[in-house]
Amino acid sequence: MAVFCGSNTGRNDAYRDAAGRLGRTLAERGIELVYGGGNVGLMGVLADAALAAGGRVTGVMPQHLVDREVAHRGLSELRVVADMHERKATMAAASDAFIALPGGPGTMEEFFEAWVWRLLGLHGKPIGLLNTAGYYDRLEAFLSHVVTEGFMAEVARRALVVDADVERLLDRL
16 A cells, blocks of 8 residues: 655644554554655654554655655665656555545645546556545545536546545545
């Protein structure tokens, strides 16, 4: 399971709690976590929780970020890649589904690329948003607007699974 999330924790403790809950739940279900490889922000919380629960965690990080000392050194595996493009391709190839937790532009860019790849038929893997504390409510409203305005089909919109509950989101994916 590839998880995209922030290198910050955000201002709401619910984001940190959800990242920890997702990491633990993935480990408890025997699902390998594949993520950006960071030891900071929600990435670090997610990985630490999965590892503490006995899960397998693979990080994928470009060399320039490893050089900035943000790589998590306690992972099951850290794959160092050349750049962000290779990071996304490596994460996609190593995963059977995608989830985005709250995050900033990097999280959104990774999430949207994975979703667009699905819409273009480059993969058929499920993709979801963990809508912690309503973080993605405005994005959901915007996506409905995109459908209303004729820039996306409703079937494409329904390809995205959105839920506020970790366990339910995983079940739906």
